[in-house]
Amino acid sequence: MTKILVYAAIILAVFAIGYLVRVYELATSLKGKKQHEVTDSDNRMMGKIMLTFLFVFFAFVLETLIVCVPKMLPESASEHGVGLDWLFNFNMAILFFVFVVTHIFLFYFAYKYYGRSNNKATYFPHNNKLEMIWTVIPAIVLAVIIIFGLKAWNKITAPASKDAIVLQLYAEQFKWTCRYSGKDNELGDSNYKLITDTNPLGMDSTDAKGMDDIIVKNEFHIPINKEIEFKLNAREVIHSAYMPHFRAQMNCVPGMTTMLHFTPIITTQQMRDKLNNQKFDYILLCNKICGNSHYNMQMTIVVDTEEDYNKWLSTKKPFFAKAAPATATASVESTETKQVAAK
Numbered sequence: 001m002t003k004i005l006v007y008a009a010i011i012l013a014v015f016a017i018g019y020l021v022r023v024y025e026l027a028t029s030l031k032g033k034k035q036h037e038v039t040d041s042d043n044r045m046m047g048k049i050m051l052t053f054l055f056v057f058f059a060f061v062l063e064t065l066i067v068c069v070p071k072m073l074p075e076s077a078s079e080h081g082v083g084l085d086w087l088f089n090f091n092m093a094i095l096f097f098v099f100v101v102t103h104i105f106l107f108y109f110a111y112k113y114y115g116r117s118n119n120k121a122t123y124f125p126h127n128n129k130l131e132m133i134w135t136v137i138p139a140i141v142l143a144v145i146i147i148f149g150l151k152a153w154n155k156i157t158a159p160a161s162k163d164a165i166v167l168q169l170y171a172e173q174f175k176w177t178c179r180y181s182g183k184d185n186e187l188g189d190s191n192y193k194l195i196t197d198t199n200p201l202g203m204d205s206t207d208a209k210g211m212d213d214i215i216v217k218n219e220f221h222i223p224i225n226k227e228i229e230f231k232l233n234a235r236e237v238i239h240s241a242y243m244p245h246f247r248a249q250m251n252c253v254p255g256m257t258t259m260l261h262f263t264p265i266i267t268t269q270q271m272r273d274k275l276n277n278q279k280f281d282y283i284l285l286c287n288k289i290c291g292n293s294h295y296n297m298q299m300t301i302v303v304d305t306e307e308d309y310n311k312w313l314s315t316k317k318p319f320f321a322k323a324a325p326a327t328a329t330a331s332v333e334s335t336e337t338k339q340v341a342a343k
């Protein structure tokens, strides 16, 4: 009922405006003025509106910045992220400068040069010098941005160093599993054909490299100032491992292994202190819409000191070492999955 009333009110308002315009037109023609003639004073008025819009618009932009900038990500918690942030800010500074200058020109000139009846437009068909300026300057700026961007990209996509800690992030609808490569720092083979309730990653029990591999759920720990190499896999559809605080993201594609590496430089506790928020946690999210519980596909990342990390890791048992009671764990796990899916 309310909806119908609102629609009726809108329709009536449109009619009312139409009639007001008609009244205004009739009044003008009664005064003997030509109805559609645009006078200098009309133009001056439009010029003033343009100028007012410029200030209102900039005030709105400023307000948006004041509200939104504090909601952006905190400082980068990874080494390469510092460079990425710098690149992002550099791009934004250029964009903002061009944005402000062009808008001032656009609206201030509309005000300054509003139409006057005795004015005649200058005939100005071509100017080589001007074209040179607006071609060469953007070309130089773009080249600088691209060179900086390529440098950062090459650094990020270069192979990880040999002593990087190797982890697997395994994505499936709708959860993450993390596998540590153990003492040999090499992940054992796995095959989708070996996936069962008790062996969710399809790990190959005949591969010696996998004997010390450790599987963790819900949260995984990594040590500060050590390079971490992630090998990413997906079970059924494309997912994307997104770790925003480390400025890192890579797709997880079924049937292939993608890679990503970074070095964390701020522990979880240090970041909590910096943000004055003892509940803060780093997070791994899925950044590809992969199904109905995609929004809930996440895992906590804890960056520890090396000592705490080793202590935490030593409490974990290799997957194959606890394979015997795994049936019980598997059934708990499948109920969990159902619960998440039901949400």
Ligand SMILES: [Cu+2]
Pocket (backbone or CB within 6 Å): 171, 172, 173, 174, 238, 239, 240, 286, 287, 288, 289, 290, 294, 297
């Ligand atoms: Cu996903």
